[in-house]
Amino acid sequence: MTRSTVSGAAAASRSRRSRALGRLIFLGPGLTYLIVLLLIPLALVLSYTLFRRGRFGGVVYEATGENFTRLFDPLYLDVILSSLRLATIATVIALLVGYPTAYLIAMLPRKWKTVALVAIVLPFWTNFLVRIYAWIVLLSGPGLVNSTLGELGLGPFEFLYNQGTIVTGLVYSYLPLMVLPLYAAIEKLDPQLREASANLGARPARTFVSVTLPLTLPGVVTGCLFVFVPSFGNFIIPELLGGGRSIMVGNLIRDQFLKARDWPFGSTLALALIAVLIVLLLLQAWSARRA
Amino acid sequence: MRRPRLLYVPFWATYLFLYAPIAVLVFMSFNSGDSPYSFEGFSLKWYGELAGNAEIRHGLVNTLVVALGSTILATVLGTLLAVGMARHSRSKLLDAVSVLPAVLPDLVLAIGLLVFYGMIKMTLGLHSVLLAHTVFGMAFVAAVVRTRLTHADTSLEEASRDLGAGPVTTFLRITLPQLTPGIAAGALLAFTLSVDEFVIAFFTAAPTEPTLPIVIYSMVRFGVTPEINALATLLLAVSFTVVIVAQRMTRLTESLS
Numbered sequence: 130m131t132r133s134t135v136s137g138a139a140a141a142s143r144s145r146r147s148r149a150l151g152r153l154i155f156l157g158p159g160l161t162y163l164i165v166l167l168l169i170p171l172a173l174v175l176s177y178t179l180f181r182r183g184r185f186g187g188v189v190y191e192a193t194g195e196n197f198t199r200l201f202d203p204l205y206l207d208v209i210l211s212s213l214r215l216a217t218i219a220t221v222i223a224l225l226v227g228y229p230t231a232y233l234i235a236m237l238p239r240k241w242k243t244v245a246l247v248a249i250v251l252p253f254w255t256n257f258l259v260r261i262y263a264w265i266v267l268l269s270g271p272g273l274v275n276s277t278l279g280e281l282g283l284g285p286f287e288f289l290y291n292q293g294t295i296v297t298g299l300v301y302s303y304l305p306l307m308v309l310p311l312y313a314a315i316e317k318l319d320p321q322l323r324e325a326s327a328n329l330g331a332r333p334a335r336t337f338v339s340v341t342l343p344l345t346l347p348g349v350v351t352g353c354l355f356v357f358v359p360s361f362g363n364f365i366i367p368e369l370l371g372g373g374r375s376i377m378v379g380n381l382i383r384d385q386f387l388k389a390r391d392w393p394f395g396s397t398l399a400l401a402l403i404a405v406l407i408v409l410l411l412l413q414a415w416s417a418r419r420a
Numbered sequence: 421m422r423r424p425r426l427l428y429v430p431f432w433a434t435y436l437f438l439y440a441p442i443a444v445l446v447f448m449s450f451n452s453g454d455s456p457y458s459f460e461g462f463s464l465k466w467y468g469e470l471a472g473n474a475e476i477r478h479g480l481v482n483t484l485v486v487a488l489g490s491t492i493l494a495t496v497l498g499t500l501l502a503v504g505m506a507r508h509s510r511s512k513l514l515d516a517v518s519v520l521p522a523v524l525p526d527l528v529l530a531i532g533l534l535v536f537y538g539m540i541k542m543t544l545g546l547h548s549v550l551l552a553h554t555v556f557g558m559a560f561v562a563a564v565v566r567t568r569l570t571h572a573d574t575s576l577e578e579a580s581r582d583l584g585a586g587p588v589t590t591f592l593r594i595t596l597p598q599l600t601p602g603i604a605a606g607a608l609l610a611f612t613l614s615v616d617e618f619v620i621a622f623f624t625a626a627p628t629e630p631t632l633p634i635v636i637y638s639m640v641r642f643g644v645t646p647e648i649n650a651l652a653t654l655l656l657a658v659s660f661t662v663v664i665v666a667q668r669m670t671r672l673t674e675s676l677s
Contacts, residue, residue, distance in 0.1 A: 144581075148508065151587035155504030156514070159497045159558060163517055166555050170532030171524075173539060187538075226437070229430040247667055252438050255659045256616050258636045259652040263441035265640065266448060266649070273444055276458065304438065333424070362525035365618065369640060379527055386531050386623070396535075399528050406525065 177396035188392055196397035205381065209401060212377040215292060215367075216360035219299035223307040223356045224349065226300070231311035235318075246312065253305040261298055261369050268294065290372030298366040299356075306355035314348020315341075350416045354409055362402050378402055442656060449649035466650040476651060479635035482546055486621070486631055487614040490553035495607045497554070498561025503595060505562070506569040507577075508587075521559040529555065530623035537624065544626040552624045553617060557610030564609060568602030569595075608666060612659070 178196050181189045199205060234245045252260060267273050268288035275286060288294060318341065326336040342349075364379030371377075378398060385395030452463030470476065505514060521529060533552045542548060572595075580590040618633035625631060630638075639648050 147587055152504065152508045154588065155500045155508055155591075159501030159504065159518075159562070160514070162497055162554070162558065163521075166533065166536070166551060167521055167529070168517070170536035171528075173535045174528070174532045177535065226430060226434055229427045230434040233427040233431045243667075247663065248435060249438070251660060251663055252442060254612065254616075254663050255442075256633065256636070256652070256655050258618060258633055258640060259445070259655055260441070262636075262640050262648060262652060263445040267441050267444055301437065301441070304434070308434075358523075358525065362527050364527065365637075382527055382531065386534060392535060395531060399531055402525060403528060410523075 174396045177393045178400050180393050182391045182393050196394050208381050209378050216357050219296050219360045220353050220357045223300050223304050227307035227311055231308045232315055234312055235315040249305050249308050294370040295367050298370040299360045303356040307352040310348045310351040314345040347417050350413050354413050445649055446653045449653040451646055466646045469647050470650045479630050479632040483632040486550045487611050489550045490557050490614050491607055491611040493554045494557030494561050494610045498558040499565050499603055502562040502565035518562050521556040526619040530620040534623045546629050548624045549621045552620050553614040560609045561606035564606035565602045572598050
């Protein structure tokens with residue numbers, strides 16, 4: 130054995146050891162934290178879906194499938210379907226409002242672009258409850274909208290506590306999350322493509338449908354996902370703007386945990402919520418791969 | 421490319437929609453009357469009432485304790501994790517787990533932690549919220565720092581290793597200084613998210629130790645008072661300042677680098 134291979138082997142073993150040490154130091158603490166406070170809690174929720182509720186809350190470890198059959202009880206199924214519907218309507222409205230806005234922002238001069246974008250995200254960084262509260266002040270019985278209408282001899286109307294107000298609240302809260310990915314997608318678009326389409330005689334509407342929209346589709350999908358996901362699982366907006374009844378699946382989950390004390394069924398509802406979101410994420414991954 | 425005139429209608433409608441409710445809220449906070457709806461005259465009386473509200477002060481202190489504690493914890497754990505993922509691991513699974521808290525619906529994380537705390541029989545308090553906020557704070561710090569790491573030059577780190585420095589020395593002397601702007605941005609993000617976070621805090625806080633969003637929630641549920649308007653205005657002012665300062669800071673660091 131020559132000296133150089135000996136020191137080479139020693140160096141190799143040292144570097145192997147230092148790599149193992151590096152893994153332990155850098156990955157160890159964070160990974161441990163994620164396992165204990167994320168993966169174990171999620172696994173617990175998942176396992177609870179298979180058990181029965183205790184008589185005074187808590188869980189009896191006795192396998193059952195009744196939590197899943199209960200999901201299809203019309204009482205709960207209706208709530209799940211109505212959350213799907215409300216979240217979908219909010220997403221579509223946010224897209225219809227957000228797309229032209231993002232499009233115009235992308236075409237502004239550089240300086241105004243930044244201002245316009247900051248102005249879009251600014252409300253999003255302010256307290257969520259405060260923004261919901263602002264709508265209560267605006268729309269409630271003696272609120273500003275009604276008193277203005279009253280001057281004109283109209284009303285008063287009951288604006289609050291219906292599904293329309295819930296949708297308004299959802300759009301208001303998550304619109305920035307629609308505009309940002311749309312903007313990113315539109316901004317990347319090569320203007321020459323649109324010009325080429327126009328030069329070849331396409332009308333603006335045709336150019337939009339055949340060139341702009343397909344090329345910005347990944348942004349559309351991401352934006353829709355960003356609005357739909359927090360809307361679907363929301364329980365604050367339906368509670369504060371929808372009148373406190375269990376209208377959306379988020380309220381139902383909250384009630385199962387904090388009021389009815391039926392943790393297994395609450396967990397099953399949460400699993401249903403996650404299942405819907407996973408399907409959507411897969412759809413997004415599929416559309417991103419195609420693009 | 422010409423800007424289509426017609427687009428200005430939805431454009432301005434969007435900004436009107438976003439800012440009109442906020443503007444009304446701020447305006448009404450200076451009302452001298454008792455009604456949060458009809459403006460009677462200018463006054464700062466509701467700000468005075470606010471300053472004397474012990475419940476709100478208690479919530480504010482709790483929120484700051486939670487946000488500060490979880491930010492420190494999340495920054496340390498998230499930075500280490502980011503370096504570990506970028507330099508010491510190629511695991512796709514780990515990548516997925518590290519972003520999970522950021523994409524998981526807050527309600528699901530909230531019930532998971534509630535169930536977990538119940539299982540290990542931990543009493544709820546501020547510490548339970550702090551630990552919970554660290555979970556998503558860490559995910560955001562790790563994501564921000566990691567983007568910075570993938571753009572960073574690795575040749576300096578390699579040179580440091582070749583000269584015999586161990587992973588810790590290399591990290592402290594070479595990697596960390598390069599990462600400072602990313603770490604600061606991640607920490608700011610974790611702090612802001614924690615201050616505003618309601619759902620997870622609602623599930624994991626003790627009833628006697630509410631955070632500020634929980635206090636606001638119970639006030640809003642109870643009814644509309646001009647005092648909430650004043651509080652909302654102050655919160656708006658703080659977050660607007662933070663966002664604008666952060667915006668300026670990133671532009672400054674961008675122009676420096």
